[in-house]
Amino acid sequence: MTTAPWRDPALPAAARVDDLLARMTLEEKAAQLYGVWVGAATDGDGVAPLQHEMTADHDWDELITHGLGQLTRPFGTAPVDPALGARALARAQHRIREAGRFGIPALAHEECLAGFTAWRATAYPVPLAWGAAFDPDLVEEMARRIGHDLRSVGVHQGLAPVLDVVRDPRWGRVEETIGEDPYLVGTIGSAYVRGLESAGVVATLKHFAGYASSAGARNLAPVRAGVREFADVTLPPFELALREGGARSVMAAYTETDGVPASADPALLTGLLRDEWGFT
Structure with a gap:
């Protein structure tokens, strides 16, 4: 079976990106531009502007069908045991990869x-x-x-x-x-x-x-x-x-x-x- 160019690690990153983008729908491209706040509490004042707007009324399973660009502060919202948090993040990434056509995980970012x-x-x-x-x-x-x-x-x-x-x-x-x-x-x-x-x-x-x-x-x-x-x-x-x-x-x-x-x-x-x- 021939490997698609975007899956070939021997090719330059720019060539792989160009090939992948050409295969993506507009919805899949747009999905790489947004993120959600995971693990955030829904009560209280939050820890950052617009936190609740990024957590409200998301159907997770529906959201990730086109992919997801970013996971916002999975450890930084509330006290999370590091080992448990790492496992939860890994499970979330697995679900994101399985849900989309291209198996692209999200970028997880934190304050540091x-x-x-x-x-x-x-x-x-x-x-x-x-x-x-x-x-x-x-x-x-x-x-x-x-x-x-x-x-x-x-x-x-x-x-x-x-x-x-x-x-x-x-x-x-x-x-x-x-x-x-x-x-x-x-x-x-x-x-x-x-x-x-x-x-x-x-x-x-x-x-x-x-x-x-x-x-x-x-x-x-x-x-x-x-x-x-x-x-x-x-x-x-x-x-x-x-x-x-x-x-x-x-x-x-x-x-x-x-x-x-x-x-x-x-x-x-x-x-x-x-x-x-x-x-x-």
Whole structure:
């Protein structure tokens, strides 16, 4: 029996993807773009925005027939015994593979900025401490250990590091950031990326770009930064972490700059990130 090109590990990844995409229906392609929050409690206030919207009224068996792109924080919502959680995640992945035509598992992602954000996982100093220490080798080793924690239970992607350069202490996420100097943020952030990626976990640069420069330091407020500030302050840490760290994921900022949302900005996401910087 002839093996389909997309199943042939000897072929380049791009060729396999092209072949697979050509075989997929529109519904199957769309299914790879969304995810669900698994194992989340349905009462209380939740631990993240829109958590309940991502858990409400899903028919799991129907949902996975076309595939599923993402499993959101299977360990990070409520206390989950690591061994039990790993088995539950493996069972979910098996069901997803069996339900779809192509047997594609979902990507499982977790928060991991100062350690795997899950019950019994090691908690490390926050990024402000990394910047104060200015020890890239130590940060890289820390991130490597975090990555091994993630991979040991079946998680593929970590939502870190935060590369926002913060110069207004009123902003509510300062403790998640490394410092106010672009070189410092880029150097330490790149070390974190190298460590996480060395463990086989996809590092996610965030928030691209300008999130911390919001008006009045209010979360999600419009960004007032100009072209020069973007070029000199906001963007260098991201470019450094891509070129020297090898990050495989970039999260768009939640904000808008000059009326254009970052998540819908072709100049930022295509012209700069993909065409100029070569992010694939």
